[in-house]
Amino acid sequence: MGTVEGVPRLVVAAAGTGQGKTTVAAAIMALLAERGFRVAPFKAGPDYIDPAHHHAAAGRPGRSLDAWLLPPDTLLALFRRAITGRNAADVAVVEGMMGLFDGRGATDEGSTAHVARLLRAPVIAVIDVWTMGRTAAAVAYGLHTLAPDLPLAGVILNRCAGEGHFALCRDAVLQAGVPVLGWLPADDAIRLPERHLGLTTAAERPLDVARLRELARATLDTDAIVRVARSAGALPAFADPLPARVTGTRARIAVARDRAFNFYYPENLDLLRDAGAELVPFSPLADAAVPDADGLYLGGGYPELHAAALAANGSMLESVRAFAASGRPVVAECGGLMYLAEWLVDGDGARHAMAGVIPGTSALGGLTLGYREAEALADSPVAERGWTVRGHEFHHSTRDAPPDHPAYRLDTGAAEGFVSAVGNVIATYLHLHWGADPRMASRFVHRAAAHRR
Numbered sequence: 154m155g156t157v158e159g160v161p162r163l164v165v166a167a168a169g170t171g172q173g174k175t176t177v178a179a180a181i182m183a184l185l186a187e188r189g190f191r192v193a194p195f196k197a198g199p200d201y202i203d204p205a206h207h208h209a210a211a212g213r214p215g216r217s218l219d220a221w222l223l224p225p226d227t228l229l230a231l232f233r234r235a236i237t238g239r240n241a242a243d244v245a246v247v248e249g250m251m252g253l254f255d256g257r258g259a260t261d262e263g264s265t266a267h268v269a270r271l272l273r274a275p276v277i278a279v280i281d282v283w284t285m286g287r288t289a290a291a292v293a294y295g296l297h298t299l300a301p302d303l304p305l306a307g308v309i310l311n312r313c314a315g316e317g318h319f320a321l322c323r324d325a326v327l328q329a330g331v332p333v334l335g336w337l338p339a340d341d342a343i344r345l346p347e348r349h350l351g352l353t354t355a356a357e358r359p360l361d362v363a364r365l366r367e368l369a370r371a372t373l374d375t376d377a378i379v380r381v382a383r384s385a386g387a388l389p390a391f392a393d394p395l396p397a398r399v400t401g402t403r404a405r406i407a408v409a410r411d412r413a414f415n416f417y418y419p420e421n422l423d424l425l426r427d428a429g430a431e432l433v434p435f436s437p438l439a440d441a442a443v444p445d446a447d448g449l450y451l452g453g454g455y456p457e458l459h460a461a462a463l464a465a466n467g468s469m470l471e472s473v474r475a476f477a478a479s480g481r482p483v484v485a486e487c488g489g490l491m492y493l494a495e496w497l498v499d500g501d502g503a504r505h506a507m508a509g510v511i512p513g514t515s516a517l518g519g520l521t522l523g524y525r526e527a528e529a530l531a532d533s534p535v536a537e538r539g540w541t542v543r544g545h546e547f548h549h550s551t552r553d554a555p556p557d558h559p560a561y562r563l564d565t566g567a568a569e570g571f572v573s574a575v576g577n578v579i580a581t582y583l584h585l586h587w588g589a590d591p592r593m594a595s596r597f598v599h600r601a602a603a604h605r606r
Contacts, residue, residue, distance in 0.1 A: 159385065159386060159387045159388075160193075160236050160242060160243070160244065160245060160385075161243070161244045161245070161379070161382035161383045161385055162244065162245035162246070162247065162272060162274045162382055162385045163181075163244075163245075163246060163247070163274055163275050163276070163277055163306070163378070163381050163382045163385070164197070164247045164248075164249055164265060164268065164269040164272070164274045164275070164276045164277070165177055165178040165181065165246065165247065165248050165249060165276075165277050165278075165279060166249035166252075166253040166265045166266075166269070166276050166277070166278050166279070166296075167249065167252060167253065167278060167279045167280070167281075168252050168253065168278070168280065168292050168295075168296060169251065169252040169255075170251050170252070171281070172279050172280065172281040172311060173279050173281055173311035173312060173337070173344075174248050174249060174279050175203050175206055175207075175248060176311070176337065176343055176344065176365070177279045177309050177311055177337060178194075178207065178210075178246055178247075178248035179206055179207060179209070179210035179211075179360055179362070179365060180210070180337060180343075180365050180366070180368075180369035180373060181246050181369075181373070181378055182194055182207060182210040182211040182246050183210040183211070183362055183365055183366040183369065184366060184369050184370060184373060184375050184378075185211075185244055185246070185375070185378075185379070186210070186211055186212055187366060187370075188375065190243040190244050191213075191241065191242045191243045191244075192211040192212070192213070192242065192243070192244055192245075192246060193211070193213065193216075193235055193236045193240065193242035193244070193245040193246070194207035194208065194210070194211040194213065194214075194215040194216070194245075194246055194247075194248075195207075195215065195216050195217070195218050195232070195235070195245060195246070195247040195248070196215055196216070196217050196218070196247070196248050196250070197217075197218055197219070197220070197247055197248065197249045197250045197264075197265045197268040198217070198218075198219055198249075198250030198251070198263070198265070198268075199217065199219055199222065199250075199524075199545040199547065199584065199586070200217060200250065201217075201415070201416035201417070201418075201453065202416075203215065203248060204216060204217065204419075205415075206360045207246075207248065209360045209362055210360060210362050210365070211246070213240075214419050216231070216235050216418075216419050216420065217418055217420070217586070218231070218232060218247060218268050218272075219263065219586060220256075220262070220263045220264070220267040220268045220271060221256070221257055221262060221263030221267075221524050221543070222263075222524070222543050222544065222545070222586040222588075222589050223586060223588055223589050224394070224589065225271055225391065226391040226392050226393070226394050227394055227395065227588050227589065228268075228271055229271065229272075229388060229389065229391040230391065230393040230394060230395050231395070231420055231588055232245070232272065232388075233388065233393075234395070234423075244379075244382050245274075245382075246382075247268065247269075247272065247274065249265030249268070249269075250264075250265055251264070251265070252264075252265075253265050253266050253276065253278065253296055254266050254299065254300065257524055261300075263524065266300060266303055269303060270302070270303060271389075272385070272388065273385060273386050273387075273388065273389060274385050275306035275381050275382070275384050275385055276303060276304075276305055276306060277305070277306055277307050277308065277309060277334060277378070277381060278292075278293065278296050278305050278307075278308045278309075279308070279309050279311050280292050280293060280308055280309075280310055280311065280322075280326075281311045281312050282310050282311065282312060282313055282318070282322045283311075283312040283313075283314070283339055285322070286318075286321050286322060286325070287321070287322070287325040288325075289308075289310065289322040289325055289326055290322075290325035290326045290328060290329040290331075291329075293305065293308050293326045293329050293331040294329040294330070294331065297329070297330070297331050305331050305332075306332070306381040306384065307331065307332035307333065307334040307377065307378075307381060308326055308331055308332070308333055308334065309333075309334050309335055309336060309337070309373065310322050310323065310326070310333065310335075310336040310337075311336070311337050312337065312338070312339040313336045313337070313338055313339065314338075314339060315338070319336045319372075322336075323336070332377070334373065334374050334377050334378055334381070335369075335372050335373035335374045335377075335378075336372050336373075337368060337369065337372055337373070338368060338372065340364075340368060342361050342364045343360075343361060343364055343365045343368060394591075395424075395427075395588070395591060396427065396428070396591050396595070397427075398426075398427040399427065399428055399429035400429075401429060402429060402430070402431045403428070403429030403430065403598055403599075403601075403602040403605070404429065404430050404431070404447040404448060404598050404601035404602040404604075404605055405430070405431045405432075405433055405444075405445065405446040405447050405448070405601070405605075406425060406430045406431070406432055406433065406446055406447065406448040406449070406450055406597070406598070406601055407433045407434075407435055407443050407444050407446035407448070407449050407450065408422070408432050408433065408434050408435070408450045408452070409434075409435060409436070409437050409449075409450065409451045409452060409489070410434040410435070410436065411436035411437065411438045411439065412438065412454075412455075412458075412459060413437060413438055413454050413455060413456045413458070413459040413462075413463060413488065413492075414437060414451060414452050414453070414454040414456065414488055414489065414492075415452070415454050416452050416453030416454050416486075416487070416488065416584070417452045417453075418586050418587070418588070420586065420587065420588045421585075421586065421587045421588075421594065424587050424588065424591055424594035424595075425450075425594050425597065425598060427591075427594070428591075428594050428595045428597075428598040428599075429598055429602070430448075430597075430598045430601070433445075433446050437451075437463060437466065437469050437473075437492065438459060438462050438463060438466065439466075440469060441466075441468045441469060441472070442468060442469060442472035443469070443472045443473060443476050446481075446601075447481055447482075447601035447602065447604045447605045448481060448482045448483070448484070448534070448597060448598070448600065448601030448604075449473070449476055449477075449481065449482070449483045449484070450484050450489075450597075451483070451484070451485040451486070451488070451489025451492055451493065452486055452487075452488065452489055453486050453487035453488040453489065453584060454487075454488040455488065456488045456491050456492050456497065457491070457497060457499045457500060457517055457550065458499075460497045460499045460503070460505040461499075461503070461505060463492065463497075463505065463507065464497075464505035464506050464507065470506075470507065470508045470509075473492075473493070473508045473510065474508055474509060474510060477493075477508075477510045477573070477577070477578050479604070480575065480577050480604065481577065481601065481604045482534035482577050482578075482597060482600040482601050482604075483510070483534070483577060483578040483579070483580075484534050484535055484579055484597060485578070485579065485580040485581070486581060486582075486583070486584055486585070487547070487581075487582050487584060489580065490511070490515070490552070490570075490571075490580040490581060490582060491507070491515040491550060491552075492507055492508055493507065493508050493509075493510040493511045493578070493580045494507050494508075494509070494510075494511055494512070494513050494514060494515050494552065494580075495507060495509045495511075495512060495513060495514060496513075496514040496515070497514070497515050497516070498514060498515070498516035498517065499517065500517050510573075510578060510580070511571045511573075511578070511580050512557075512571075513552050513553050514552070514553050515550050515551065515552045515553075516550060516551060516553070517550050518550065518551060523545065523546060524543070524544075524545050525543070525544055525545060525546055525563050525564060525565070525583060526541060526542070526543050526563070526564040527541070527542050527543075527544065527561035527562060527563050527564065527569070527583060528540070528541055528561060528562045529541075529542065529560065529561060530559050530560060530561060530562055530568070530572075531558060531559070531560065531572040531576060532572075532576045533560060533572045533576055533578075533579035534576075534577065534578075534579055534596065534597050534600045534601075535579060535585065535587075535593040535594075535596055535597050536579075536593060536596070537596075540590075540592075542561070542583075542585055542589070542590065542593070543585075543586075543589050544583040544584050544585040544586070545583070545584050546582050546583060546584070547584065552582075558571060558572045558573065558574060559571065559572070560572045560579050560580075560581045560583075561581065561583060563583075569581060569582060569583060570582065570583060577600070
């Protein structure tokens with residue numbers, strides 16, 4: 154479909170959240186895959202849920218491109234790695250986050266627009282027209298003209314009541330000078346429900362790809378969408394800051410992967426492998442013990458939805474406690490922090506015993522989200538004291554124990570997280586993208602290798 158450096162690509166954006174970006178992006182991915190294109194799916198910003206839906210539609214893992222967490226050269230290097238070599242792709246489809254120009258503060262730094270500029274990718278906007286008619290033209294015109302350096306290549310009208318409704322909105326948008334590339338009907342079979350932390354996960358509510366493809370085939374102009382993707386030029390020049398792959402296995406790292414723990418950046422796992430780690434997946438829900446490994450990685454997810462089952466697996470909880478007590482490195486993020494605490498209070502107010510590796514109780518309530526810059530206050534498996542890291546918080550729970558050995562001082566001034574007295578356990582609400590500083594993955598593997606048996 155194009156050369157490596159000029160691989161066709163496009164960004165699917167919107168005026169805000171809840172417009173149907175994931176549904177439309179998945180429809181485009183499914184249609185292009187049906188035509189035989191190798192589709193590389195991406196998500197702008199910090200997100201673990203949408204990429205899993207992309208995987209279902211495109212047939213390959215979705216990856217994140219965050220223009221605030223990642224330096225520009227790193228973002229471009231990760232993008233290129235995800236579309237070349239063993240990951241070779243014919244087209245890349247990037248779903249945006251929030252509104253097109255919504256970034257950090259009053260600027261569009263870190264926004265979908267920022268990612269589109271870095272990738273030199275054309276933008277297609279999704280407009281949910283369920284409650285509007287001609288006003289769709291005003292939305293399209295505003296998105297098209299606010300930033301002259303980033304004009305819209307077209308719009309797709311989502312949740313149309315029917316062909317008549319589509320025609321009304323289409324004609325209005327065309328008068329505003331913006332191409333219309335098709336529409337999708339209001340259909341509950343393809344709408345992904347939301348909850349406190351975004352969409353439901355692909356494991357809980359799989360995307361009906363067959364139904365989505367059937368509807369999109371009849372209503373989206375696939376040829377026009379391909380032309381938009383092909384209008385992207387070559388990627389800008391950049392210096393690849395990512396380290397070369399280590400040959401051989403230096404350490405085995407157990408990674409929790411099941412319905413309760415599934416929030417991982419694929420790049421974090423790639424960087425661990427590149428640093429010489431063999432990753433060993435296991436289930437805290439179903440397995441009896443942590444597998445034979447030199448390090449333990451407990452990612453985020455929804456442990457609160459499975460708290461009773463996690464608490465009932467006493468042998469696994471004991472195994473996790475023993476692993477941490479052995480001195481081997483343990484990294485826990487968000488859901489992993491909740492699992493390592495003494496107690497977890499679920500959405501119904503029920504109290505469940507957890508691993509007890511760190512003090513305190515986590516309980517649902519109070520939404521905390523946003524980008525964070527943080528200073529490491531102690532040596533840990535992923536950072537040396539004094540390092541500055543970038544990450545994001547996105548949790549609907551709180552922890553009642555003030556950290557007596559805090560991991561980080563956030564740019565908000567708050568102390569956050571927990572590091573064990575000997576520095577082998579770090580548990581934090583902060584999600585880190587190790588691509589921003591690959592030393593973090595290398596440090597984790599090095600610490601694990603020191604305990605290799």
